[in-house]
Amino acid sequence: MVRELGIxxxxxxxxxxxxxxxxxxFEPHVGCLHPxxxxxxxxxxxGIPILQLPxxxxxxxxxxxxxxxxxxxxxxxxxALVHTFDAAMDVVAVPAAWSSRASIVVKSHLWxxxxxxxxxxxxxxxxxxLVDAIVVNxxxxxxxxxxxxxVAERRTYLSYNGVDTSVFSPASERGIDxxxxxxxxxxxxxxxxxxxxxDAFARLRADGVDARLVVxxxxxxxxxxxxxxxxxxxxxxxxxxxxxxxxxxxxRQLDVFALTSETESFPNALLEAMACGCxxxxxxxxxxxxxxxxxxxxxxVPPGDPGALADELRxxxxxxxxxxxxxxxxxxxxxxxxxxxxxxxxxxxxYESLLERGGAA
Numbered sequence: 027m028v029r030e031l032g033i034x035x036x037x038x039x040x041x042x043x044x045x046x047x048x049x050x051x052f053e054p055h056v057g058c059l060h061p062x063x064x065x066x067x068x069x070x071x072x073g074i075p076i077l078q079l080p081x082x083x084x085x086x087x088x089x090x091x092x093x094x095x096x097x098x099x100x101x102x103x104x105x106a107l108v109h110t111f112d113a114a115m116d117v118v119a120v121p122a123a124w125s126s127r128a129s130i131v132v133k134s135h136l137w138x139x140x141x142x143x144x145x146x147x148x149x150x151x152x153x154x155x156l157v158d159a160i161v162v163n164x165x166x167x168x169x170x171x172x173x174x175x176x177v178a179e180r181r182t183y184l185s186y187n188g189v190d191t192s193v194f195s196p197a198s199e200r201g202i203d204x205x206x207x208x209x210x211x212x213x214x215x216x217x218x219x220x221x222x223x224x225d226a227f228a229r230l231r232a233d234g235v236d237a238r239l240v241v242x243x244x245x246x247x248x249x250x251x252x253x254x255x256x257x258x259x260x261x262x263x264x265x266x267x268x269x270x271x272x273x274x275x276x277x278r279q280l281d282v283f284a285l286t287s288e289t290e291s292f293p294n295a296l297l298e299a300m301a302c303g304c305x306x307x308x309x310x311x312x313x314x315x316x317x318x319x320x321x322x323x324x325x326x327v328p329p330g331d332p333g334a335l336a337d338e339l340r341x342x343x344x345x346x347x348x349x350x351x352x353x354x355x356x357x358x359x360x361x362x363x364x365x366x367x368x369x370x371x372x373x374x375x376x377y378e379s380l381l382e383r384g385g386a387a
Contacts, residue, residue: 027056029114032063033243033269034213035294036112036136039163039187041065043109045072046370052377055103057096059114064271075103081118093122100126107132107377109161113142113150120153130380134161135171135182138289138312141217151175158380159183161373163292164313183376186316187292188369189301191361196303196353197278205236206343209280211273211295212287214245219309221247221254222286225332228258230340237343239264242276277302281349282342288329290314297364300324300356305349307338317364323355 028040044054045068056069057077069076077099081092096119100108108123109132110116116133123131133154139147154160154177161183162168168184171177208227212218220241227239239260241251248266255261267276273295277283283299285308290296292313299306300317306324308314318324325342327334342349 027108027115027119028058028111030058030060030063031056031065031069032213033273034112035187036134037063037065038294039134039136040111041068042188042190042366043370043373044069044074046366048374052374055099055105057099057115057119059092059118064269079118084114084117089118092118093125096122097126100128105129106381109377110134111136113137113146116153117146117149120156124156130384131157132159132161132376132380133157134163135167136161136163136291138167138170138291139175141289159376161185161376163187164316166313166316167291183372185369185372185376186364187294187297188364188366189294189297189360190366191301194274194277194298194301194360196301196357205238206281206349207238207240207279208282208284208339208343209240209242209276210284210286211242211276211299212285213269214241214243214247214251216247217287217289218245218247219286219288219330220251222330222332222335223284224251224254224258224260224264226284226286226335226339227264228260229332229336230343231260231263233340235340235343237263237339240267240276240280241265242267242270242273244269273298274302277304280304282307282339284335284339285309285314286329286335287311292317297360301360301364303353303357305342305352306356307335307342317359318356319359322352323359324352 028037031037047054055075059079059081061076061078079092079095082088107130110119111134123129168182172179277299283304283306285296287309290312308318309329310326311329320326325338327338
């Protein structure tokens with residue numbers, strides 16, 4: 027279950043599991059508040075039933091209506107296990123599924139709670155006590171739960187994200203007879219700090235570095251980032267592309283992929299860029315160092331520091347062999363260590379273990 031079916035990492039994780047589960051053993055259903063976004067077509071094409079919960083706000087009576095709808099759906103379809111993937115569904119679906127007494131309840135913790143308001147953090151902490159297991163996608167996310175929120179480590183289940191390398195694979199040629207292209211793909215939210223990337227790129231251009239910038243994504247920070255782009259005078263050498271299904275195609279156009287987030291657990295977009303053979307530069311936050319080995323499969327930089335980012339980008343733009351070497355190492359790591367098949371098998375292992383025991387990890 028997830029809030030909506032868009033470009034975000036939680037939506038991506040849900041979709042990979044729903045599509046990949048062995049249909050001889052599992053019958054997936056998807057629940058959401060808003061049945062819209064780029065994942066909707068994939069799920070519908072696979073014949074996966076989609077339930078919309080009529081919840082407009084957590085502070086409105088519609089929350090109670092949505093809870094009743096979910097409990098009735100669980101009973102009518104004999105749902106044995108409910109898995110929530112994002113913060114909204116923590117609050118909406120976990121209590122309803124728990125109160126149905128008919129299902130095992132699993133939640134994912136794929137972020138850092140500091141990014142949420144205090145009241146929402148409290149609600150998420152309460153739902154920690156209602157679930158049978160909590161899936162984390164990094165050791166950093168597990169540490170936060172154990173050290174800051176008192177969750178017993180035995181109740182967590184580590185499952186690194188996986189990438190479909192049949193979709194995300196390297197380009198046959200890169201950077202031929204054109205300036206080096208730097209870019210990112212993300213939801214344009216505040217914590218992604220795309221403003222840091224724009225600032226760093228503007229510094230490169232001011233130093234005479236011949237490079238281009240591509241930002242793929244949509245979100246609440248879009249207008250502010252457009253204003254920043256104009257103010258920095260980089261309109262002619264940068265391109266903003268709204269959210270698209272053709273993520274892999276855009277990533278294969280990038281020579282350098284930059285992740286400038288101030289908070290992450292284990293970012294899907296970074297893993298996908300690595301699978302596409304991009305040379306990656308990423309903020310040293312959360313679980314990112316569990317994915318990127320600094321100077322071996324990419325470059326790590328301090329978060330929120332456009333000067334440090336610009337310095338690393340400048341070196342990479344000037345050194346094509348190093349870019350290629352880091353990109354090739356990144357692609358090998360993604361292919362061998364983080365396959366989508368292994369990711370789905372881990373989910374199946376958890377589900378079967380909980381179902382066999384009747385709950386509680």
